[in-house]
Amino acid sequence: MARFHPLPVAAVDRLTDDSVALTLTVPPELREEYRHAPGQHLALRRRIDGTEIRRTYSICSPAPDPAGEGPESLRVGVRLVEGGAFSAYALKEINIGDELDVMTPAGRFTLEPAPGLYAAVVGGSGITPVLSIVATLLAREPSARFCLIRSDRTAASTMFLEEVADLKDRYPERLQLVTVLSREEQQAGLPSGRLDRERLTGLLPALLPVERVAGWFLCGPYGLVQGAERALRELGVDRARMHQEIFHVDAGSAPAASASAPAHSTVTARLDGRGGTWPVREGESLLETVLRNRPDAPYACKGGVCGTCRAFLVAGEVRMDRNFALETEETEAGYVLACQSHPLTERVELDFDR
Numbered sequence: 001m002a003r004f005h006p007l008p009v010a011a012v013d014r015l016t017d018d019s020v021a022l023t024l025t026v027p028p029e030l031r032e033e034y035r036h037a038p039g040q041h042l043a044l045r046r047r048i049d050g051t052e053i054r055r056t057y058s059i060c061s062p063a064p065d066p067a068g069e070g071p072e073s074l075r076v077g078v079r080l081v082e083g084g085a086f087s088a089y090a091l092k093e094i095n096i097g098d099e100l101d102v103m104t105p106a107g108r109f110t111l112e113p114a115p116g117l118y119a120a121v122v123g124g125s126g127i128t129p130v131l132s133i134v135a136t137l138l139a140r141e142p143s144a145r146f147c148l149i150r151s152d153r154t155a156a157s158t159m160f161l162e163e164v165a166d167l168k169d170r171y172p173e174r175l176q177l178v179t180v181l182s183r184e185e186q187q188a189g190l191p192s193g194r195l196d197r198e199r200l201t202g203l204l205p206a207l208l209p210v211e212r213v214a215g216w217f218l219c220g221p222y223g224l225v226q227g228a229e230r231a232l233r234e235l236g237v238d239r240a241r242m243h244q245e246i247f248h249v250d251a252g253s254a255p256a257a258s259a260s261a262p263a264h265s266t267v268t269a270r271l272d273g274r275g276g277t278w279p280v281r282e283g284e285s286l287l288e289t290v291l292r293n294r295p296d297a298p299y300a301c302k303g304g305v306c307g308t309c310r311a312f313l314v315a316g317e318v319r320m321d322r323n324f325a326l327e328t329e330e331t332e333a334g335y336v337l338a339c340q341s342h343p344l345t346e347r348v349e350l351d352f353d354r
């Protein structure tokens, strides 16, 4: 069950003009709760003028060894988003010693370290979870290899440049690093330009044996992740080997309510071992109904991106506005995103504990 705890800020490191890395100290009694897999994220929350806002940020520090203690500290990368209430605060106001309200780790964009070849295509701040994945994998699995293909606008705007260079120095044989800058000529290597589907379809087979990659990690803006997924499908990669995490999806327009939606419906939800049944107000998502009655319901982005509000649909049917978080296997198994779900039957039952 996701919980929030106040964690002190131990360091604020400026990465680029528009991004910082925040290091948070985890006290000994909470280390087990903050044990995380490489690739997971943390939701941070803050109240502004009486309104609670939450944002998720990926953990960039390596995951703790399963046989040892939970992490002593956690590091997250924050990039300034235009009009972003939390990111502007993180960049301009957070200081060492401040306490932040931090949710326990969540997310399924993760890698269970195992021998083999892995690869990632990342854009912009999409490097953040992949940095943790690469560092954890290469440290734990001496025979594993990783091909990291990253794109950014310019070298100056590239997050974690030094950290990635350090990994390359530490594992020169096992980490293949390819950087593509869209707005800057590079001294050596690849020509500049965007990493789109067409380019990746030509580039990937030239870089690595695509068919031997055990897991692909695609992370960044929606367009890049979609383009990479299409390129991999064209190259014959099985969908089950692809993991995706999308950052920055525009709010967009939600589809109009389905004509078959019932006039009145109720949602029954089980959360942290306790259940309740409540009427769903017109137009609201199931998460909103549950939150009015159970403020401890888990959520972070409310935009169908982070997956924190995942619940098992025990009974009834729902319509999801959008889903950028759940894998096909999860939706087929019966999981939904509560923040995107609207009832299609008079009775809907969700289980947040499954």
Ligand code: FES
Residues within 6 Å of the ligand: 298, 299, 300, 301, 302, 303, 304, 305, 306, 307, 308, 309, 310, 325, 337, 338, 339, 340
């Ligand atoms: S709260 Fe992020 S997907 Fe629902």
